[in-house]
Amino acid sequence: xxxxxxxxxxxxxxxxxxxxxxxxxxxxxxxxxxxxxxxxxxxxxxxxxxxxxxxxxxxxxxxxxxxxxxxxxxxxxxxxxxxxxxxxxxxxxxxxxxxxxxxxxxxxxxxxxxxxxxxxxxxxxxxxxxxxxxxxxxxxxxxxxxxxxxxxxxxxxxxxxxxxxxxxxxxxxxxxxxxxxxxxxxxxxxxxxxxxxxxxxxxxxxxxxxxxxxxxxxxxxxxxxxxxxxxxxxxxxxxxxxxxxxxxxxxxxxxxxxxxxxxxxxxxxxxxxxxxxxxxxxxxxxxxxxxxxxxxxxxxxxxxxxxxxxxxxxxxxxxxxxxxxxxxxxxxxxxxxxxxxxxxxxxxxxxxxxxxxxxxxxxxxxxxxxxxxxxxxxxxxxxxxxxxxxxxxxxxxxxxxxxxxxxxxx
Numbered sequence: 264x265x266x267x268x269x270x271x272x273x274x275x276x277x278x279x280x281x282x283x284x285x286x287x288x289x290x291x292x293x294x295x296x297x298x299x300x301x302x303x304x305x306x307x308x309x310x311x312x313x314x315x316x317x318x319x320x321x322x323x324x325x326x327x328x329x330x331x332x333x334x335x336x337x338x339x340x341x342x343x344x345x346x347x348x349x350x351x352x353x354x355x356x357x358x359x360x361x362x363x364x365x366x367x368x369x370x371x372x373x374x375x376x377x378x379x380x381x382x383x384x385x386x387x388x389x390x391x392x393x394x395x396x397x398x399x400x401x402x403x404x405x406x407x408x409x410x411x412x413x414x415x416x417x418x419x420x421x422x423x424x425x426x427x428x429x430x431x432x433x434x435x436x437x438x439x440x441x442x443x444x445x446x447x448x449x450x451x452x453x454x455x456x457x458x459x460x461x462x463x464x465x466x467x468x469x470x471x472x473x474x475x476x477x478x479x480x481x482x483x484x485x486x487x488x489x490x491x492x493x494x495x496x497x498x499x500x501x502x503x504x505x506x507x508x509x510x511x512x513x514x515x516x517x518x519x520x521x522x523x524x525x526x527x528x529x530x531x532x533x534x535x536x537x538x539x540x541x542x543x544x545x546x547x548x549x550x551x552x553x554x555x556x557x558x559x560x561x562x563x564x565x566x567x568x569x570x571x572x573x574x575x576x577x578x579x580x581x582x583x584x585x586x587x588x589x590x591x592x593x594x595x596x597x598x599x600x601x602x603x604x605x606x607x608x609x610x611x612x613x614x615x616x617x618x619x620x621x622x623x624x625x626x627x628x629x630x631x632x633x634x635x636x637x638x639x640x641x642x643x644x645x646x647x648x649x650x651x652x653x654x655x656x657x658x659x660x661x662x663x664x665x666x667x668x669x670x671x672x673x
Contacts, residue, residue, distance in 0.1 A: 265306065267308035267313055267315065268313075268319075268437050268480075269308065269311055269315075269481075269491055270311045270313070270490070271310075272308045272310030273309045273310070274306040274307065274315065275306050275307055275309065276305075276306040276317060277305055277306050277307055277314075277544045277547075278304065278305050278472070278475075278544070278547070279302070279304040280303040280472065280475060280551075280583060280586075280587045281302070281586070281587055282301075282303075282586070283302070283303040283476065283582065283612065284298045284299060284300050284586065284611035284612040285299055285324060285325060285477055285611055286477055286478060286579035286580075286583060286611065287330060287331055287332055287478065287579050287582075287611075288611045289577070289605050289609065289610070289617065290609055291607075291608055292608075295609065298611065298612065300612070301318050301477065302318050303316070303318075303476065303477070303583070304317045304318065305317065305482070307539065307544070311487055312484065312490065313487040313490070313491070314463050314482040314484070314487070315480060315482070316479075316480050316481075319437050319480065320477040322408065325435075326389045327390060327391070328390070329392060330391075331392075331602055331604040332369065332578075332602075333369070333393065333602060333604075334369040334370055335370050335372045335396075336601060336602055337641065338641060339506075339638060340372060340507065343505070343506075343507055344372045344373035344376075344430070345373075345376050347373055347430075348375075348377050351377070351426055351428070352376070352380050352382065355426045355454075355455065356377070356380075356382050356426065358425070360383065361426075362382075362384070362385075362421060362451075363377060363382065363383070363384045363385075363424060363425060363426040363428060364384070364385050364417065364426070364427050364428070364449065365384070365385070365386045365387065365427075365428045365429065366387050366409045366427065366428070366429040366442075366458075367387070367431075367432030367435070368394075368397055368402065369388065369390075370397050371386060371398075371400045373428070373430065374386050374397065374400075375397075375400045375401075375402060378400065378401050378402050378403075379401075384402070384403060385403050385421060386402055386403065386404045387404075387405045387409045387417075388404055388405070388406060389406065389407055392604070394406045409436075409442065410438060410445055411441045411442075411445040411448060412441075413445060414444075414448045415448050415449075417449055418448060423449060423450060423452075423454065424449050424450055424451060424454060425451055425454045425455075426454060426457065427446055427450055427455075428456075428457050428458065429457075429458040429459070430458065430459040431460060431461065432460075433458045433460055433483075434461060434480060434481045434482065435478045435479065435480060436480070437480045437481075439491065444495065446495075446497075447495060447496060450518075452518065452521065453518075453521050454517070455515050456497070456515070456516040456517070457514070457515050457516075458513070459505055459507065459514075460481075460511055460512060460514070461474050461479065461482065461483075461508050461509075461511050462482075462483065462504070462511055463483060463487075464510070464534075464538050465508075465509055465510030467543060467544075467547050468661075469509060469510065469661045470547070470550045470551060470554060470662065471509055471660050471661070472551040472584075472587075472660075473581075473583040473584040473660070474509075474580065474583075475583055476580070476582060476583045484535050484539065485499070485528060485531040485532050486532060486535055486539070488502070488514050488516075489532070492516050496518070496519070497516040497518060497519070498519045498520075498524065499515070499516055500515050500516065500517050500522045500524045500525065501514070501525045501527055501528065502514050502515075502527050502531050507637070508637050509637040509660070554659055554660075554663060555587060555588045557659075557662070558590075558657075559588050559589065559590065561657065561665075562590065562632075563594065565629070565630060566593075570629040570630060571596075571629045571630070572628060572629065572631070573595060573596060573598065573599060573628045573630075573632070574595045574598030574599065574615065574634055575598070575599055575632065575633050575635065575642065575656075576598070576599075576634045576635025576638070576642065577599075577600035577602070577610065577617050577634065578634060578635050580634055580635075581610055581634040582610060582612060582613075584634065584659070585610055585612070585613040585615060586611075589613075590613060590615075591613045592615050592616065595615055595632060596616070597615060597616040597622065598610060598615055598616070598618070598634065599617075599619065599620050599622050599623040600617050600618075600619075600620070601619075605617045606618060606619050623649070624648075627649050627652045627654050629653075629654060630654065630656070630665070631649065631657065632657045633656050633658055636659070636660050643656060643666075650667060
């Protein structure tokens with residue numbers, strides 16, 4: 264039994280998705296012989312309730328110059344982070360010489376709005392390729408990992424931060440102790456630390472098992488974030504659901520007594536009472552196994568019937584689901600994705616080819632397996648011609664189903 268990376272408590276294993284490669288590695292056809300694999304399993308701490316992976320992948324293997332994820336690739340993401348920046352500018356960054364730091368700024372999708380407004384800012388981004396994209400937008404970027412020593416240097420050079428922000432980043436950082444000490448060192452008295460992350464409630468209740476992969480080391484709840492905040496001298500003052508990634512949560516931390524706590528925290532804590540019970544986890548595990556059975560069965564039947572099926576979207580989730588389910592090119596000959604750095608490469612582990620979007624229309628398949636299900640509304644609305652040509656979408660979260668229209672709420 265392992266110890267919790269956050270508090271040292273005992274961690275109970277809850278789900279094992281088997282041997283998995285790095286979710287966002289996307290090797291070239293000539294790079295398949297030396298792929299890195301690890302066991303993808305998750306567990307919960309008995310003491311602080313933090314959900315976490317049981318095996319850590321070295322960070323340098325995940326975040327490097329060739330890291331392919333581009334946050335600006337989705338219109339939904341662009342709109343969301345423009346709104347986040349606008350709110351910060353109006354509420355937290357309106358004073359003279361205000362300063363904001365974003366941990367994991369990616370390609371600058373949020374900070375671009377801040378930079379345009381002329382507000383002091385700094386993005387901390389270890390993946391060189393996306394950091395260069397952010398810098399090309401006029402954003403100030405520090406190309407390294409954020410930890411305590413980094414934060415101390417930032418403060419000595421730029422001064423304390425009014426706002427420290429992160430989106431889909433804090434859950435990626437196993438060394439939460441150094442991270443939180445860094446936040447404490449950098450944050451100005453009265454400032455706030457705001458981070459948005461995939462929510463465990465969405466994963467469990469929505470059967471979104473493919474949100475589990477090497478980069479997502481922690482899966483937060485309001486309860487576990489509150490425990491983490493207190494451990495490092497902070498107070499959780501707000502928690503607010505957001506729609507990204509199928510359902511995330513925005514957490515706001517401040518030093519005790521410096522900000523009023525909203526009613527959201529108490530309300531969400533009460534709602535989580537059933538979420539972390541052993542029976543809930545057992546039902547989740549059974550549902551995930553059923554999805555694997557149903558999805559593979561459907562794909563095998565369609566192949567037997569002579570139907571064509573291709574994948575649509577190649578987020579990190581595609582690696583988890585195809586490797587867990589054993590789905591390879593025999594069932595899904597290729598996946599279409601708009602990210603240039605993923606095209607003409609292979610889905611890690613299963614080696615399904617990734618092709619440009621034009622391949623989806625030349626000709627249309629009978630069925631499209633939607634791996635980027637959290638963008639279903641945006642994608643299906645954009646691909647109306649596929650439906651008009653008689654095509655159907657296959658979705659597998661929260662259950663396997665075939666749809667011929669835009670699914671409500673997805």
